[in-house]
Amino acid sequence: MKKPNKKNTVNLFFSAFLILAFVVCAHFFSNFALGQNQVLSNVIQLFVYTVFGLLLFYATRVGDGKPVKRFSPITLIIMVLPALYIMIASIASGMPLHSAFVINDSSISIVTTLAAVVFGYGIPYTFLSGFEIAEEENESEKKFVEGGIEADIQDVENEEESEETSENAEETETSEENTEE
16 A cells, blocks of 8 residues: 555545534534524535535545546435435425424434435445556556465466476477487
């Protein structure tokens, strides 16, 4: 594993500071939301938690290389759509499971809070999966953990190749001897 350079250390520090600053701002937004009517209060709280999920995604995306852009329908179906349904059901009183996602008709439950964070995290994760690392030229060979199954398979393949090479060499020597006679 590489040692983190100064740039990565500074980026991690600013990411942590950004998350902490957002938590403080979220507290003030939550207090402001409590003074509003029920629907507006829930919308403000869900928006704050969704933005927290977005910040959490970008704060944890640290790596070498360039970001890999791809569309993941699995992530969309498993993470984003259920979270969106939970968020909508917590606001719309006529939807099924509304009572499960709202506490005392005035505040959202922990399930709805987590769904908003998952929604914020899942939207960018649906389109960005991580980082593509460029392989260095001297590390292009396969490296295995000592004693792993991959190393055993590689050893068996190497033994088979060496046996075939030695058999071919013996056959060549015997055919050369036969042609000399």
